Amino acid sequence: MEFKLEAHRIVSISLGKIYSARGQRGGLKLHKNLLVSLVLRSARQVYLSEPGCPPEPPHAACGPPEEEPPPCTTVWAAGEPPPPPQDEAARGGPRLPGADCEGPRSRRCCCGCSCCCAAGGGEANPADCATAGAAAPPPPHCPRKRSAGERGQAGSPVKKPRREVEDPPPPPPGEQEDMDTGNVASLISIFGSSFSGLLSKEPKGRRRAPLDGSETAPAEAAAEPGQICCDEPVLRTLNPWSTAIVAF
Amino acid sequence: MSRGVAGGGGGGGSNDFQWCFSQVKGAIDEDVAEADIISTVEFNYSGDLLATGDKGGRVVIFQREQENKSRPHSRGEYNVYSTFQSHEPEFDYLKSLEIEEKINKIRWLPQQNAAHFLLSTNDKTIKLWKISERDKRAEGYNLKDEDGRLRDPFRITALRVPILKPMDLMVEASPRRIFANAHTYHINSISVNSDHETYLSADDLRINLWHLEITDRSFNIVDIKPANMEELTEVITAAEFHPHHCNVFVYSSSKGTIRLCDMRSSALCDRHSKFFEEPEDPSSRSFFSEIISSISDVKFSHSGRYMMTRDYLSVKVWDLNMENRPIETYQVHEYLRSKLCSLYENDCIFDKFECCWNGSDSAIMTGSYNNFFRMFDRNTRRDITLEASRESSKPRAILKPRKVCTGGKRKKDEISVDSLDFNKKILHTAWHPVENIIAVAATNNLYIFQDKIN
Secondary structure, X not given: OHHHHHHHHHHHHHHHHHHHHOOOOOOOXXXXXXXXXXXXXXXXXXXXXXXXXXXXXXXXXXXOOOOOOHHHHXXXXXXXXXXXXXXXXXXXXXXXXXXXXXXXXXXXXXXHHHHHHHHHOOOOOOHHHHHHHHHOOOHHHHHHHHHOOOXXXXXXXXXXXXXXXXOOOOOOHHHHHHHHHOOOOOHHHHOHHHHHHHHOOOOHHHHHHHHHXXXXXXXXXXXXXXXXXXXXXXXXXXOOOOHHHHHO | OOOOOOOOOOOOXXXXXXXXXXXXXXXXXXOXXXXXXXXXXXXXXXXXXXXXXXXXXEEEEEEEOOOOOOOOOOOOOEEEEEEEEOOOOEEEOOOOEEEOXXXXXXXXXXXXXXXXXXXXXXOOOEEEEEEEEEEEEEEOOOOXXXXXXXXXXHXXXXXXXXXXXXXXXXXXXXXXXXXXXXXXXXXXXXXXXXXXXXXXXXXXXXXEEXXXXXXXXXXXXEEOOOOOHHHOOOOEEEEEEOOOOOOEEEEEEOOOOEEEEEOOOOOOOOOOOEEEOOOOOHHHOOOOHHXXXXXXXXXXXXXXXXXXXXXXXXXXXXXXXXXOOOOEEEEOOHHHHHHHHHHHHOOHXXXXXXXXXXXXXXXXXXXXXXXXXXXXXXXXXXXXXXXXXXXXXXXXXEOOOOEEEOOOOOOOOEEEHHHOOOOOEOOEEEXXXXXXXXXXXXXXXXXXXXXXXX
């Protein structure tokens, strides 16, 4: 349990670092952000491998919510391969309506993630994901639901098929390690929803530039400092790698 | 301790060698401006010149005064020789990025004439500077008078030959070459080749080879950027040319590996000739194992037989002929291993410490926190911890060895790990190429220490 707490803490510190890296003078430091993402991965693996959190299947790229405003899509095109279309089709209620882009980032992030987390989460741990996913809550409710911790199994049957649809074909076992260490689903994909919330506030042009060059999109997705969402569902959806790398 | 080439240090026990304070440069002010923080220190080939670069993009060069015969025991002092603004902050409009003016590295060129040349680099641009002296000026021009104003040609009735008259020494620094636009990522190293014609520059993912005379072209010799950036697992952290073999260079990575490459084998040196890696000790695995194994500096020995790497907690000496493990490992501040989480939180774990050899390769030096720096004698295996502080800055005062208390009862004069000041870090140190003179950069101050032979 201690390890889980420490891992949790490390994850939140790491996300904070990625977030604050955006404003750094001189642009994003690739080396540092790479190291931070490595720590993030290690911590996440420990966190998820603790009893009660079985390792998840290979991560599926989390697509942006279908309600994503155009800037988000643009960002996607710039920085990431677009998510598989079935993601959007599969998503239902849990996705926040586009209007909620204005909402607090962390909430969006978590709610958005809950869908993705469905893709990544293990069966035995539907809890937060399930609830967040199945409940289709309006944004204000999200944080409460997320932070509540363990949830019932209610949503899991619903989640499962969605998960399966959302998953890209899982890599053969031999490539598992590659997915973990290599294929980076950037945090931007995870926090896609909240990222788009930020996007909606900023001019397109400016958003693009950082993606091209240096900025870490997920940094923004990580919400304002102090509102880092590091609950189970988020962790589930966190792929090892941050978009810091992808941004380049 | 460490035996230098000069002086009477050979053969005796290590007790007859002590380090003394010589000089300190920089403001004493507690409030340090970020621009004044020293970011690189480098002696030139003879050791007569000592260059520092700072975060404000300035280069300050100190020159050693000729030894004073009336005071034979005190070696020449280093005084300011030249100061100039090497790099300015720039803005990359395409990426909406500010490019810092911080000088990442300075490397001297071997001296070939009266002028001195050095390369200085920030994150994106390398510049070749010529530092030359002028101690004469011409007087008696025909077309202009002494003030420089042009004379009326019709008034000139006689011709005279201008004569050279002595003037106060003026040291001029002028940029002779600007090597720009070759790096997408942040430059971390430059290294002058032993052929004195080429040099390499390395950023996170690529290494380029330049000719000193040609600024509009460079050859990419290493490229580790993956086709899909999502697959990135390591970056280049440092690179250096072999001191004697102009076709050989090494580069270190964030994974704790070093690759030695031979430029004769292929144009693109993505495939290494040698691969140096020490297997990880599984018992010491932690969340931060990867970070602390990242190599922050790599330096060839003067002999070219060995190389030294610095990672967060240790310094390792490698024999170029043995790839599977280092021949020597020195713990710099092992007591920090249990504090890695806090050091991660306050970003100290990302500090990039440098390391250096002494002239005879018998000793190595590297920095630590609390303004401590460490020296290791490779022959006697003794090590010493010293501190660069204003308190011990009396002329020729002998530096007292410091000790960090790692647990249990703290003895007198020891400092406990929790009392260490992690804002006072010594990242940059340099050792005179021949003598036992060291330059230690402590934030905005440059300390110079010399040996004292009893």
